[in-house]
Amino acid sequence: MAEQFSFFETKEPKKTQKEIDIERLTFLKKELKRHNKLYHTLDNPEISDQEYDVLFKELVALENQYPELITKDSPTQKIGGEVLSFLATQKHRLRMYGLDNVFSLEEYEAFLQKGKNYFIKENPYKELSTITLDTWWADPKLDGLAAEIIYENGELVMALTRGDGEEGEVITSAVRTIRNVPQHLGENLPFTRLEVRGEVLMLKKDFEKLNEKQKKLNQKTFANPRNAAAGSLRQLDTRITAERKLIFLAYGVGQVIIPQAEDEIGLSLWKTQEALMQGLSKLGFAISKESELCKNSQQALNFCEKMETIRDTLPYELDGVVYKVNNRLVQQVLAFTARSPRFAIAWKFSSRKAETILKAITIQVGRTGVLTPVAELEPVSIGGVMVSRATLHNEEELKALDVRVGDTVLVQRAGDVIPDILSVNLEKRPDNSVPYEFPTFCPVCQSKAVKLKDEAAWRCVNIDCPAQKLQGIIHFVSKAGLDIIGVGEKWVEKLVEIGRVKNIADLFTVTVKELLVFEGMGEVSANKFVDSLNEAKHTATLNRFISALGIRLVGEQTAKTLAQAFENIDDLANASVDKLITLQDIGPEVASSIKNYFLSSERQEVITRLKEYGLNPQRQEVVAQKETALTGKTILFTGTLSKPRQEFEKQAEEAGAKLLSAVSKNLNYLVVGEKAGSKLEKAQKLGVQTLTEQEFLDLLK
Ligand code: IVH
Numbered sequence: 001m002a003e004q005f006s007f008f009e010t011k012e013p014k015k016t017q018k019e020i021d022i023e024r025l026t027f028l029k030k031e032l033k034r035h036n037k038l039y040h041t042l043d044n045p046e047i048s049d050q051e052y053d054v055l056f057k058e059l060v061a062l063e064n065q066y067p068e069l070i071t072k073d074s075p076t077q078k079i080g081g082e083v084l085s086f087l088a089t090q091k092h093r094l095r096m097y098g099l100d101n102v103f104s105l106e107e108y109e110a111f112l113q114k115g116k117n118y119f120i121k122e123n124p125y126k127e128l129s130t131i132t133l134d135t136w137w138a139d140p141k142l143d144g145l146a147a148e149i150i151y152e153n154g155e156l157v158m159a160l161t162r163g164d165g166e167e168g169e170v171i172t173s174a175v176r177t178i179r180n181v182p183q184h185l186g187e188n189l190p191f192t193r194l195e196v197r198g199e200v201l202m203l204k205k206d207f208e209k210l211n212e213k214q215k216k217l218n219q220k221t222f223a224n225p226r227n228a229a230a231g232s233l234r235q236l237d238t239r240i241t242a243e244r245k246l247i248f249l250a251y252g253v254g255q256v257i258i259p260q261a262e263d264e265i266g267l268s269l270w271k272t273q274e275a276l277m278q279g280l281s282k283l284g285f286a287i288s289k290e291s292e293l294c295k296n297s298q299q300a301l302n303f304c305e306k307m308e309t310i311r312d313t314l315p316y317e318l319d320g321v322v323y324k325v326n327n328r329l330v331q332q333v334l335a336f337t338a339r340s341p342r343f344a345i346a347w348k349f350s351s352r353k354a355e356t357i358l359k360a361i362t363i364q365v366g367r368t369g370v371l372t373p374v375a376e377l378e379p380v381s382i383g384g385v386m387v388s389r390a391t392l393h394n395e396e397e398l399k400a401l402d403v404r405v406g407d408t409v410l411v412q413r414a415g416d417v418i419p420d421i422l423s424v425n426l427e428k429r430p431d432n433s434v435p436y437e438f439p440t441f442c443p444v445c446q447s448k449a450v451k452l453k454d455e456a457a458w459r460c461v462n463i464d465c466p467a468q469k470l471q472g473i474i475h476f477v478s479k480a481g482l483d484i485i486g487v488g489e490k491w492v493e494k495l496v497e498i499g500r501v502k503n504i505a506d507l508f509t510v511t512v513k514e515l516l517v518f519e520g521m522g523e524v525s526a527n528k529f530v531d532s533l534n535e536a537k538h539t540a541t542l543n544r545f546i547s548a549l550g551i552r553l554v555g556e557q558t559a560k561t562l563a564q565a566f567e568n569i570d571d572l573a574n575a576s577v578d579k580l581i582t583l584q585d586i587g588p589e590v591a592s593s594i595k596n597y598f599l600s601s602e603r604q605e606v607i608t609r610l611k612e613y614g615l616n617p618q619r620q621e622v623v624a625q626k627e628t629a630l631t632g633k634t635i636l637f638t639g640t641l642s643k644p645r646q647e648f649e650k651q652a653e654e655a656g657a658k659l660l661s662a663v664s665k666n667l668n669y670l671v672v673g674e675k676a677g678s679k680l681e682k683a684q685k686l687g688v689q690t691l692t693e694q695e696f697l698d699l700l701k
């Protein structure tokens with residue numbers, strides 16, 4: 001057969017290695033530019049940071065080999081982030097550089113060595129020895145949007161995004177709506193102009209709330225807090241920005257003009273990065289509390305590891321850590337390459353995204369009957385954790401992704417939440433793939449599923465559905481319920497499967513002997529199972545008990561409200577809808593769901609049995625307290641305030657804060673009045689966040 005076509009064959013001359021390299025180089029430039037735009041301008045990245053870095057490093061290597069091919073518009077010469085056309089733009093007086101990345105101790109040490117070599121060659125100051133290169137200021141690498149806020153004579157006059165580093169977008173009015181950005185810096189300042197640089201962020205909790213709201217309003221949700229912050233900041237309509245809770249954390253300065261000074265970065269005021277950060281904090285800027293000084297690369301490694309471990313417990317997202325040489329004169333000596341500083345580096349955490357194959361889509365039936373599509377994946381390690389399942393949320397999201405069995409998908413894992421799928425790699429889609437058809441029946445009890453008005457989810461409404469029952473029992477012992485640690489999900493499944501447990505009351509009758517029959521169940525675990533249920537009878541609180549019942553629309557918050565309004569479960573069961581709707585946050589729908597729950601004779605019987613077994617928690621007398629920004633926080637007041645200190649202390653306590661008597665690492669906020677003395681100094685040394693009286697009052701709102 002081959003001969004038949006030989007006629008048409010055009011013999012392509014074999015390409016030289018150089019030609020292949022040039023082709024690749026051109027491709028990489030184009031591809032990186034496209035990803036830059038997706039990431040920085042459209043807030044809609046297609047690939048992970050690590051994948052980007054791999055491509056970027058490949059381009060750097062090729063350009064090193066063929067320096068004559070480096071063009072001005074190459075992504076290696078730019079910082080990324082094109083400027084959005086509809087906002088006015090403004091040149092930065094001092095370029096806003098990006099940071100180079102390292103991913104390991106070896107790479108970090110290589111970076112240090114390069115800096116040292118450069119310093120030895122270029123250092124003009126005899127008094128500066130290489131010892132000054134040992135101390136590094138370590139910051140979390142905040143995952144938000146870089147901004148520069150400019151003050152003239154102490155007044156906020158302009159704010160800019162980083163843009164392409166040379167020129168940014170003017171976002172002054174948007175930044176003025178950020179509550180923790182000072183509008184004035186006070187009187188008698190040593191500088192006439194100060195450019196403060198830092199990151200605009202959205203806290204994780206505010207991001208979740210925003211997405212909830214967007215969903216309700218049928219508007220675009222955001223993939224992550226960074227995109228949400230970007231979308232909120234680059235708004236022409238600043239009323240929208242003002243509604244979105246953004247915060248600004250400072251990490252450095254741009255130009256600082258001090259009359260008669262020789263430099264333009266404020267060296268005479270702040271000789272070290274540490275002093276600069278304290279200075280910014282004193283001026284009223286929020287800075288991250290986690291920052292530390294590192295005296296050697298081992299300490300730098302420790303810091304990075306520590307931050308990666310506590311990452312999920314922090315209120316904001318971070319994607320690594322940043323190290324800056326502490327001595328700012330040394331920073332000036334080391335200066336910048338074409339792209340980034342020699343005195344600072346980002347150490348990125350390993351990626352929490354990975355590609356894998358979607359083997360199947362299954363449907364999980366939740367305790368309220370919701371059918372959730374689940375992606376069954378070819379197991380893949382993401383940031384050290386094996387992931388084999390991810391949620392596909394609901395039919396709409398599944399359709400929007402157009403994800404199909406056999407697809408290669410990008411999976412993301414963030415904290416404790418169930419992993420989810422970010423995108424489908426269409427280039428790797430098999431030819432024979434077909435769109436997924438969402439089932440219209442419950443896969444467990446086969447009854448017809450329904451889609452309620454205003455809901456995205458399909459639901460199985462058969463209250464005898466075994467899957468709902470099982471999930472209800474699992475919920476009862478789960479964290480959202482009574483949090484009975486000794487009772488594992490696996491064993492509950494087995495007990496339900498063999499018909500030994502049909503409802504939550506049955507759980508309390510299971511004996512050690514019965515449990516030991518199961519393969520893999522040892523004596524220790526069996527005893528723990530029974531003991532922890534017995535213990536729960538005494539330790540369960542009314543609100544946890546209500547939440548554990550799994551009443552539709554009654555989450556942990558509503559359960560708290562109910563537990564304060566009723567004496568015990570009988571009292572709640574007998575409450576009328578009229579009484580229920582008088583309670584905070586309880587509307588007619590929730591009230592009727594509660595009423596319906598207790599109408600079932602089967603459930604009444606279960607509750608009667610639970611009481612017989614000794615599970616009947618009573619209301620605890622607690623002072624009704626609303627969750628505020630200060631709940632659980634420690635606080636201390638110092639200096640002269642506009643009202644007697646006791647009044648502020650009372651306000652703070654009423655808002656759920658704890659008063660401390662001295663400044664320590666355990667202090668969350670120091671509220672600073674006029675003429676504050678040693679307490680302020682100590683707080684700054686320890687990096688404790690300071691608040692003005694007004695900021696404290698704002699927090700109470
Ligand atoms: S310092 C010359 N410190 O990371 C120093 N940057 O790729 C330049 N970032 O655009 C930046 N946290 O938006 C610095 N603690 C931190 C940071 C930080 C986040 C961002 C910043 C910058 C990007 C660099």
